[in-house]
Amino acid sequence: MSSEKRNSEIIYSFKCPSCEIGTIDIIKSIYDLPDGDKMLILKFECGNCNFHKNDIIPLTTNMDPGIMTLKVTNEEDLRSKIYRSPLGKLEIPELELKVEPGPRADFYYTNVEGILYRFESAVSIYRRSLENNDPELDEIDDILNNLKKALEGNYKFTLILTDPQGGSYIIPQNKSKYKFEKLGTEKSE
Numbered sequence: 045m046s047s048e049k050r051n052s053e054i055i056y057s058f059k060c061p062s063c064e065i066g067t068i069d070i071i072k073s074i075y076d077l078p079d080g081d082k083m084l085i086l087k088f089e090c091g092n093c094n095f096h097k098n099d100i101i102p103l104t105t106n107m108d109p110g111i112m113t114l115k116v117t118n119e120e121d122l123r124s125k126i127y128r129s130p131l132g133k134l135e136i137p138e139l140e141l142k143v144e145p146g147p148r149a150d151f152y153y154t155n156v157e158g159i160l161y162r163f164e165s166a167v168s169i170y171r172r173s174l175e176n177n178d179p180e181l182d183e184i185d186d187i188l189n190n191l192k193k194a195l196e197g198n199y200k201f202t203l204i205l206t207d208p209q210g211g212s213y214i215i216p217q218n219k220s221k222y223k224f225e226k227l228g229t230e231k232s233e
């Protein structure tokens with residue numbers, strides 16, 4: 045590759061979601077591409093097991109603490125990339141679904157479609173644990189039905205990712221549907 049690597053820095057470290065022993069450093073490198081563009085390369089590598097991911101994201105991606113909101117209204121939006129750090133909270137209020145902060149490896153790094161599949165699988169497992177006459181069944185079936193529509197791009201919803209420390213990000217397919225609200229801007233001396 046003729047691109048130039050400028051610098052590398054560790055921007056965030058957390059316990060490995062796979063082995064729960066090793067530490068993963070997110071290493072950010074900036075590359076200058078021959079056409080003048082700049083890209084960030086993020087590497088997630090565990091020193092203990094072989095868990096690793098690489099991602100190439102635009103340099104303009106916001107990684108500050110804040111509340112990220114993405115409106116999902118069609119199939120294209122399902123391909124928006126999501127990275128949830130262990131301190132990030134992920135919610136779909138329309139479906140009353142959420143992932144609380146914590147080391148849930150399957151919600152770390154995916155796209156909107158991946159998040160819907162994971163919710164669908166979690167809700168299905170929960171449904172099987174209910175009795176046949178459980179009054180909650182109707183509500184659960186509604187949620188599953190809406191998740192199915194969402195996976196086809198036929199259900200409008202909001203994805204909210206709240207990260208008080210920073211490190212989480214959303215790369216929207218359509219920037220006009222994405223909003224970022226900064227958190228914790230007061231400085232303490």
Ligand SMILES: [Zn+2]
Binds near residue numbers: 065
């Ligand atoms: Zn590991």
